[in-house]
Amino acid sequence: MKIVPVQEAVGMVLCHDITQIIPGKFKGRAFKKGHVVKKEDIPKLLDIGKENLYVWEINQEQLHEDDAARRIASAAVGSGITLTEPKEGKVNLVANQMGLLKVNTEALYQINEIEEVMFATLHTNQIVVQDKVVAGTRVIPLVISNSKIHNVEKICQNNYPLVEIKPFRSIKVGMVTTGSEVYHGRIQDKFGPVVSQKIEALGSYVFRQIFVSDSIDMIVEAIHQLLREGAEMITVTGGMSVDPDDVTPAGIKAAGGRIVTYGAPTLPGAMFMVAYIGKIPVLGLPGCVMYSRSSIFDLVVPRILAGEEISRKDIIALGHGGLCVNCKECRYPDCGFGKGV
Template structure:
């Protein structure tokens, strides 16, 4: 920081706000801290009684906060993200489309561990809508050394992308609904409509629903029938508890499913099953998926639609944040569930 005559301050950065006072009419900021002085500013500054200014001098080794924030954001942003113009030194990263937010948290930590910069994001692995603000970044001082920003750009390059929105694929989904009470028409199926509606909201579609009784053989036949008809994902609803009549897990195994997990550290969703028939995911859905506003279903299926193969480690990691507190007004995904 240095003091210079107003006439010599062109191209330099103000280190403080400059206030204008018009008695009885106005008192407020005429020039904001961080403003780059322009030639046309000189008459007004003189009218405000400013003969000298405290400024930062921009040179090849220093970057203004706006330029620094833009460089950080550009280096970090991957697919599906657009940037806002700098405002008060901050740049926001915004979703260009609906999809699954992915954040490299280790790289994010490395950036925030450095002095004079900050980068804040939403939690990774959540559905985001178009135009949602996903992250914001800025430097802390008004100016920063160029080599600090180049260091951040290098972190982003090594770990690219630091943040992205993965688009959802449109999958052909088959549903197997188990339970003798539904199969024999004693009660109406309420599970299928819930699954169909959620699948549609994510851009995929249920092409067929097959009803079966509590029979391992019928479950196997239904799964194989859906596979022959081109199912790209299968959900089996009902029959996931430990009751003797609940045979869905056994049916998935008997069909040749490679079991990733039976059970998940989430509430609701503890009795959830993930299996694969070749590349096709087969999901055993517990009853909570039918009546809970948000459940394990909402945590796992978006990742499948974004092209990810679910591993046991993915499911185990849900334990930290896997408790839904059943808010009176559900705000998912803008809450801690599954984060």
């Protein structure tokens, strides 16, 4: 910060607000802190009575906060995101499509370790809709050293993209609904409509639902039938508990499923199964998916539809944040459920 004559301040940054007072008519801010002085500002500043100004001088070693925010955001942004113009030194990153938000959290930590720089995001791996603000960045002072911004850009380059939105694929989903009580028509199926609605909300569709009794052989045949008909994902609903009549896990395995996990550190959703037959995901859905507003289904299926293959490590990581507290008014995905990583 330094004091300079008004006439010499062109291209420099004001360090404080400048107030204008017109007796009986106006009192307020004429120039805002952070304003870059222009040649046309000189007469007004002199009229206000300002012959000298406190300024930051911008040069090759220093960047104005607006320019710094632009550079940080531009280096970090990936597909599916639009940048806003700087406002009060801040640039927002806004979703331009519905999809799965992905944040490189390790790189984000590295950026925020740099003094005078901040970058805030929503939690990774959550569904976002178009026009949702997913991140924002700025620097703390009015001006910052160019070398710090260069360091941020280097981190982003080595970990690109820092933030992106993966679009959801539209795929054919097959459903196997187990349970002798449903198969024999004793009760109406409640599982199918819920799963279909969730799938359709993400842009995919259930092309066929097959009802089977609590029979490993019937489950195997239903899964194979759906595969023959081109299913790109299969859900097997019900029969996931330790009850001797619940044979869904055994049926998925007998159908050729490579089991990634049977069990997940989430509530609701502990009895969830992820398996693959070739590259086709086969999910064993516990009963909570039918009656819980948010469950393990909502944490895993969006990632599959975004083109990700689910690993056991992915499931284990859900433990931190995997407790849904059943809020009276559910705010998912804008809540802590499943947001531990």
